[in-house]
Amino acid sequence: MTVGLIPARGGSKGVPLKNLALLRGYPLIEWTLTSALKAGLDRLIVITDHPEIERAAWDIGASVHEEPAHLAADDVPDSSYVAECLQAERIPQSAIVVLLRPTSPFRRHQDIDAVVQRMLAEDDVGYSIRSVRPLSVSEKAYVRGDDGSLLPVSLDGAANAPRQLARKLWAPTGYIDSVRAFMVAWHGMMDGYRIGAFETPVERCVDLDTPEDFALAERIVAEHGWIPGRVE
Numbered sequence: 132m133t134v135g136l137i138p139a140r141g142g143s144k145g146v147p148l149k150n151l152a153l154l155r156g157y158p159l160i161e162w163t164l165t166s167a168l169k170a171g172l173d174r175l176i177v178i179t180d181h182p183e184i185e186r187a188a189w190d191i192g193a194s195v196h197e198e199p200a201h202l203a204a205d206d207v208p209d210s211s212y213v214a215e216c217l218q219a220e221r222i223p224q225s226a227i228v229v230l231l232r233p234t235s236p237f238r239r240h241q242d243i244d245a246v247v248q249r250m251l252a253e254d255d256v257g258y259s260i261r262s263v264r265p266l267s268v269s270e271k272a273y274v275r276g277d278d279g280s281l282l283p284v285s286l287d288g289a290a291n292a293p294r295q296l297a298r299k300l301w302a303p304t305g306y307i308d309s310v311r312a313f314m315v316a317w318h319g320m321m322d323g324y325r326i327g328a329f330e331t332p333v334e335r336c337v338d339l340d341t342p343e344d345f346a347l348a349e350r351i352v353a354e355h356g357w358i359p360g361r362v363e
Contacts, residue, residue, distance in 0.1 A: 134175075137160070137175070138213075139179045146339075146341065149234070150179075154339075154345065160188065162236035164359075168193070179198055196216045210320060224317070225312070226311070228310055229243060235304060237348075249327060258311070259308070259326050260326070261308050263302060263328050264302055266299070270285040272300070
């Protein structure tokens with residue numbers, strides 16, 4: 132069984148009611164819903180705490196899981212609301228869960244199907260897939276500690292190693308992520324013990340959170356002529 136989950140809570144600080152904000156005249160959530168409905172998923176569920184988003188999801192053709200208010204806060208990890216939804220909707224633990232965030236709208240249904248096929252090809256219930264993009268920095272980079280001091284990203288001396296030996300770093304994109312329901316239900320993990328990489332094409336690496344992000348997305352869809360269901 133394959134289940135697509137679209138998290139679409141009503142709260143948003145950068146853009147109020149972001150999931151219903153218009154992108155080229157279409158509600159943001161419609162971009163993800165339309166692609167997901169064209170994919171070969173067995174079930175598609177929108178997780179939301181907001182009645183307007185719920186109505187939009189029903190109108191477009193998805194089923195809805197009403198998210199409890201305490202799971203719709205900013206600091207709630209994905210695993211918490213996903214686990215609650217899977218239990219409430221009686222999704223079997225062997226199911227392949229595909230998380231599709233509306234804030235990454237330029238998603239092809241063919242890519243959803245490709246991720247599902249890769250998951251089906253793996254017998255390991257601990258396998259998962261994470262969509263990623265390459266970063267311009269390597270493990271020679273540092274992060275700042277709580278006291279402002281520098282800490283190397285890698286603790287094996289890579290920060291002072293030759294550039295040619297430093298490994299490339301990859302950032303999650305939120306484009307398509309997939310994991311077995313078992314990992315979420317029993318271990319509270321959205322990643323498996325093994326994580327396969329699904330490299331997101333650069334032009335689709337857009338994460339909409341601010342008005343500036345929406346302005347960039349408008350330029351992209353104008354350039355490509357994209358509309359929901361026709362993102363190629």
